[in-house]
Amino acid sequence: MPRSLASISSPSPDRARVAQPLLEWFRREQRDLPWRRNPDPYAIWVSEIMLQQTQVATVIPYFDRWMARFPTVAHLAAAVEDDVLHAWQGLGYYRRARNLLLGARTVVERFGGRVPDTVAALKSLPGVGDYTAGAIASIAYNRSAPIVDGNVERVLTRIFALHGDPKKAPLRNRIWELAEALIPDGHANEFNPALMELGATVCTPANPRCQVCPVEAACQARAQDIQGELPETAARPKPTSVPMAAAVVQKGAHVLLVQRRPDEARWPLMWQFPNLELCVDEAAPTGAVRAVREAVGLVGEAGGRMALVRHGVTRYRITLEAFQVSLIEPSSAPKPIGCHDFRWVSPAASRELAMPAAHRKIAERLDAGGASQMELLLVEEGDND
Secondary structure, three states: OOOOHHHOOOOOHHHHHHHHHHHHHHHHHOOOOHHHHOOOHHHHHHHHHHHOOOOHHHHHHHHHHHHHHOOOHHHHHOOOHHHHHHHHOOOOOOHHHHHHHHHHHHHHHHOOOOOOOOHHHHOOOOOOOHHHHHHHHHHHHOOOOOOOOHHHHHHHHHHOOOOOOOOOOOHHHHHHHHHHHOOOOOOHHHHHHHHHHHHHHOOOOOOOOHHHOOOHHHOHHHHHOOHHHOOOOOOOOOOEEEEEEEEEOEEOOEEEEEEOOOOOOOOOOOEEOOEEEOOOOOOHHHHHHHHHHHHHOOOEEEEEEEEEEEEEEOOEEEEEEEEEEEEOOOOOOOOOOOOOEEEEEOOOHHHHOOOOHHHHHHHHHHHHHOOOOOOOOOEEOOOOO
16 A cells, blocks of 8 residues: 555655645546556556557557456467457557567566566566656556656646757756656655646646646646647648558458568558559559559459548558459469468458458458448558557
């Protein structure tokens, strides 16, 4: 159990004015999240990796399913990559899942199956940087390790009225220093989640709810009425449009799926409909036919458009058009030319394969509607790697 608030050491006025009211508020108002009910180091690790670039509401069902399927580090370390990617599909940024798998194997091999409790040791795990290491060390082990994510960055920038771009040094370094200095002795496991919770639910990017903020009295930006102007982040670069085409090749009740090569930068070893980025002035039906030829060496002709999917991948905005492609020589055998492997599977059976969200949606629509013509307009954010 945490020590009483009266025992908090307060060597600076800032710590006293921020930590005590923030902890009192957090104990009353914190959201009931599954990883908070049992702050096991492995569960905290999984949740923090899932929460990168992903909203809490999206993560909760994935976290629950993941923990049911891989309840311990040892279970995850023993899993095969296909099963891990399948459990992750839909969350996007698949490198996170691969790093979790590699990290679990590292914990078993180097740390005897126990998630390490120091920032330095945690940072030796694949995919674990300063933030994730600090989160695990502080929340699971109550180490006085700072964490700075987007929420904490915004909260501290406003509390201390810090001007400049918080993504760049020296302001970035100053924010980390403040995050560490504010941690009350013996309460890192509550204080760090409280800072994040404040940013997520009260000190929001737009229209912060200052009137209900527990640290309003200590907030310098609020005192100067500039909370809406901070943090002074640089404008995001304009998204790059990427037109793509995919081919739905059917053989009876089955469709052709190809597996990307393991050395590909995006979606390695994941299953997709044959697809490619269109050349300048290349028509999407032509690209769909080319995708089949380059992937498995089959020649076809394009039919009607079967799906239109729009989704975001980091700074790219992809428009993927899927066309039915009929093989000119149906008896020809495909060969893995531009892919790692291929399969003829039913749309229903494709559920067992790890697929990026856009391709999963096409398969689901095929499963629901068969070969009938379909139009699909979908926005998928954060489907990457």
